Amino acid sequence: MQPVWQRIHQEALAPYQRHEIGGDEFLTRATKPVRDFMLKHTRKKDLALFVAMGQTEKPQNPDAVALTSIIPAFAISELKTAFEIGFVLYIPFI
Template sequence: MEILKEILANGSGLNPSIQIVFFMTFLMFLPTVVIMMTSFVRIIITFSFIKSALGAQQSIPNQILVGLALCMTIFIMSPVISDINKNCIKPYMNEEINEEEAYMQLTKPISAFLLKNTRDEDLNLFITHSSIEDENIPKEDLPLTVIVPAFAISELKTAFQIGFIIYVPFLVIDLVVSSALMSMGMFMLPPAMISLPFKLLLFVMVDGWNLLVKSLIESFV
C-alpha cells in the first residue's frame, strides 16, 4: 500500500513505461494482497478443516470450496467495498479529491476492518519489532505494513480454534467406530470407511453447511 501511495503521488512525473512496469508489478501482487486483507483466510482454512474432519478429501473439490470462500468474502467485505467506492473511487474519478486524499480514503475502511478482527497481542508484536518509535500511537494511525501481518496471524489462530471445535464431534465418531471394530475383531476393515457415512449423517442432520457459514459470517460482525 505504501508503494501504491508513492505511485499515486508521483505517477504523473514518471516515464509512461516506468508507470506501466509499476502498475504490472502491483497487479502481480494484488491477489496475495486481497487474500491477506480480507476474510478469505479464515474461511478457506475453516473449509479445509471441515473437509479433513469429514474424511471427504476426494468428494469435495477444492474449486468448489475456493469458489464458495470467494463468494462469502465478497459478501462479508461488501460494506468495506461500498465505503471505498463512495469515499475514494467516485470522488477521485470526479476529480473531487487528489491522489493523497484518495489513498487515505482507501486505507481508512480497510484498516478499520483489519483492526476490528486483530488481537491486541498480535498487533503489539509487530509494533514492538517495527521501526515505529512511539509505541502508544493510536491504532488507526498504524501503517498497513504493521496491521496486515498482525491480522493474518490473528486469522490463522481463529481459524485453528474453529477447526478444533469442528474436529471434536467427528473425532468422537471415529473413536467409537474404531473401538467397535476392534471389539468385533475386524482389524482389517478400515475404520474411516465405516465412520464416513455416520459423519456425513451427523453433518446433514445438524444442517452443517448452514451452521458453518452462519458462524463464519457472524464471526466478522
C-alpha cells in the first residue's frame, strides 16, 4: 500500500494543499490509485458478484466499474484470503 499512498500524495494531496486543485479534483485523483490497487487485488468472481448485485450494465473496462461494487468485492476477497491463511495455519495443530 505504500506506493499507493505515495502516489495519492504526489498526484492529489500535495496539489490540493498548495491550492492548485479543488476538492472534486482531489477526490478524483485520489480514488484512481486506490481503485487500481483494489481491482488488482480483487478476485474477478467476487467483483462479478457485486456488479451483478448492483443491477447495472456490465462494465466495458475496469474504469467503468463503480466504487460501490469494487469496495465490497475487495473486502470479500481479502476476507476469503484471510480465512484461507488462517485455515492453513490451523491445520498443523489438529
